[in-house]
Amino acid sequence: MYVYQRLVLLWTLDPCERDAYLANEATKRWTSSNQVLMEIACTRSPKDLLLAREAYHARFKRSLEEDVAYHTHGDFRKLLVPLVSSYRYGGDEVNLTLAKTEAKLLHEKISEKAYNDDDLIRILATRSKAQVNATVNQYKNQFGNDINKDLEADPKDEFLSILRGTIECLICPEKYFEKAIRLAINKQGTDEGALTRVVATRAEIDMKIIKDEYQKRNSVPLDRAIAKDTTGDYEKLLLALIGHEEA
Known part of the structure; x- marks a missing residue:
């Protein structure tokens, strides 16, 4: 039930609020294998990243940059702080x-x-x-x-x-997220956290391209792979969000 509730929560948040929520989680639970902060910094448009930083500031009464600098260390801090602080040219x-x-x-x-x-x-x-x-x-x-x-x-x-x-x-997010979904499904026991995050954040952006990448890479439709590894209301909502016709 928890994973279904989490997917509903993430999906119903505005995109900038969702990013702020996920970024705060990532800072509090940060490990060197956690790439969530990088995903947010590198796959959002300059304006969307700015909105996420503003939402973070309003919700948590701190800056995202401040929390990233505090919770990360070494080379990771050296990379992640400028990534989340960036306002790239978008043309x-x-x-x-x-x-x-x-x-x-x-x-x-x-x-x-x-x-x-x-x-x-x-x-x-x-x-x-x-x-x-x-x-x-x-x-x-x-x-x-x-x-x-x-x-x-x-x-x-x-x-x-x-x-x-x-x-x-930065250059091909659909390939990155295809791999993230593939690894989430192929683990011993589905990594529902990663699967939930990717589907909730990409459903309205490039999920069709991710689905095409998944089928090309794995010779199996993504909806079939998800249906095999999930159940109940969680499965139904996932399939609906990835655009499954029968969901």
């Missing part, structure tokens, strides 16, 4: 010369394993999503590898994991 214009220069810079830092470098974090935390996408494309053109492949040096390194997630969420 499509791209500076290709800058993209080539910053792709080279990123390659240098990653080759040196300087994953917490100030410039690397500055690029990911401040450039527009279109500019980051252009830089990532230039990285592959110049050096032959996807940047996230080069950030897989240590699969158990949780800071590298959140760096990869940052890039995915």
Whole structure:
């Protein structure tokens, strides 16, 4: 019953209130494997992130930046504070010369394993999503590898994991969320927290694209996978939110 009530709660909140609620939960329960703050910072529009920060301020009488800085530490704090504080340019214009220069810079830092470098974090935390996408494309053109492949040096390194997630969420959030749902369903016992969060936050944004990604990746419709792993009212609401015709 709890997971159904939680899904109802998240779904009925305004998006900015929902983000504030989830961000506050994430700060209070933060661990180095918790990527919720990064998801919110990197997949919302500049205006939506600003509204979430305002909602956080009004609801919890503190700033989101303040709580993130207090509850995180080390390299994670160095990345997450500027991510949640950012107000990126939201347009499509791209500076290709800058993209080539910053792709080279990123390659240098990653080759040196300087994953917490100030410039690397500055690029990911401040450039527009279109500019980051252009830089990532230039990285592959110049050096032959996807940047996230080069950030897989240590699969158990949780800071590298959140760096990869940052890039995915900035340039291709539907692939990031497809993976989040797939891992949630494929765990020994469904990770209902992750499944609930993704469906509640993406239902009105890009769920159709996520569904297509899921079917392409797994050769199984998402609604069938969810129906196999969930039951009752929780299952019905999940299916309704992902757009299942019969829900």
